[in-house]
Amino acid sequence: MLIAASIPWSTTAVSVFLLMWFVVLLPTIEPVQFGRVLRTPAALASVALVALAVAGTLWADGPWLNRWQGVAPAAKFLVLPFLLYHFARSKRADWVGKAFLVSCTLLLAYSWIIFVAPEWQFTRAHGFDTTGVPVRNTIDQNQEFVLCCFGLAAASIYAFREQRVLVAAMLAALAAAFLANVLFVALARTSLVYLGVIAVAFAICFFERRAALLVLFGLAAAIPAIWISSPYLRNRIEHVAVEYREYRETNRPTSTGQRLAYWSQSIDWIREAPVVGHGTGSARQLFGAAAIGKQGAWADKIANPHNQTLYVAIQWGVLGCVVLFAMWIAHFRLFMARAGLAAWIGAVVVTQNVTSSLFNSHLFDFAEGWLYVIGVGVAGGVMLRNSAALARETPAKSQRA
DSSP: OHHHHHTTTOHHHHHHHHHHHHHHHGGGOOHHHHHHHHTSHHHHHHHHHHHHHHHGGGSOOSOHHHHHHHHHHHHGGGHHHHHHHHHHHOSOHHHHHHHHHHHHHHHHHHHHHHHHOGGGOOSOOOSSOOTTOOSSOHHHHHHHHHHHHHHHHHHHHHHHHTTOHHHHHHHHHHHHHHHHHHHHTOOOTHHHHHHHHHHHHHHHHHSOHHHHHHHHHHHHHHHHHHHHHOHHHHHHHHHHHHHHHHHHHHOOOOHHHHHHHHHHHHHHHHHHSTTTOSOTTHHHHHHHHHHTTOOGGGGOOOSOOSOHHHHHHHHHHHHHHHHHHHHHHHHHHHHTTOOSHHHHHHHHHHHHHHHHTTTSOTTTSHHHHHHHHHHHHHHHHHHHHHHHHHHHHHHHHHHHO
């Protein structure tokens, strides 16, 4: 709970509480049961990604310190099998979700306060525009708020079906507050991509065909209204064209222009070593070398090309991409065609990460990476526990029959 509650606010707290959790968990592990969990595709794929990162140090160039620093972003996926194992036994997964929701709700309240009264901002965020962003940056905040929004929307549907109308209305109102913050207060443009994908999935999963079409039609009709009512949203989207034009005409390092330049450079490096890549840690070295002699923001030594697939392909080639997509597929299949709030949240976590990773390297970023590991680990553990319970019930039913 403390780890989940810390993700929106602090990197240090996440690390400290994670270490404490391992100290408590390790003595309770039963090797046979842990081995069964470790053999599941969801766990094996995560371990395979880390194993590839370690193996990639063997064919990388440069100092060994740089190579092992390249392993660090992937190392968090070793935690995922332990989360799957623990929450396949524990019935307190909802405690983790509630802790994360409460923490994000406090962040939401703070965000609205400093949006209305900027002088009340006592923390320092990072990024170009920090209006309404108390900590970190807009990308991290949107990732957390959108997850809360669709988790609450699903919980509201379940509450309404159970005829708890007041609870359903309160959950829906809080979901709307999270969504409004993203659209009107602090928007990372990447969020619009996965917002659309998850919204369509939500309509399909929670409504019958006719109702789903009506919901999708309503969402489509709401887009022009949101566009008209939010000058901030219009400016953020229209500025993409401005950024592209400035990049092409003056080589100004805009957000859009930098991504295009980084992607182009990445493709050239992938062509040089398409099968197994340049080795672990090579992305930072290649981008660092490319920045030498340049001026302004182009001289910044970045660590990744702002695309997860390209980041993996630079270091581990086609082999790395196979492992990456195998992991995404294994994790999505864990929740696919399953009923319940945990299955929906797990599917949203994977969908959000895959979509946002088109424009960022979110698996290897701190906040988004840990959000993915915790989300998939906790919700996936619930899926494993439910499937194990079903497996125990099936022979008994067959015997009685």
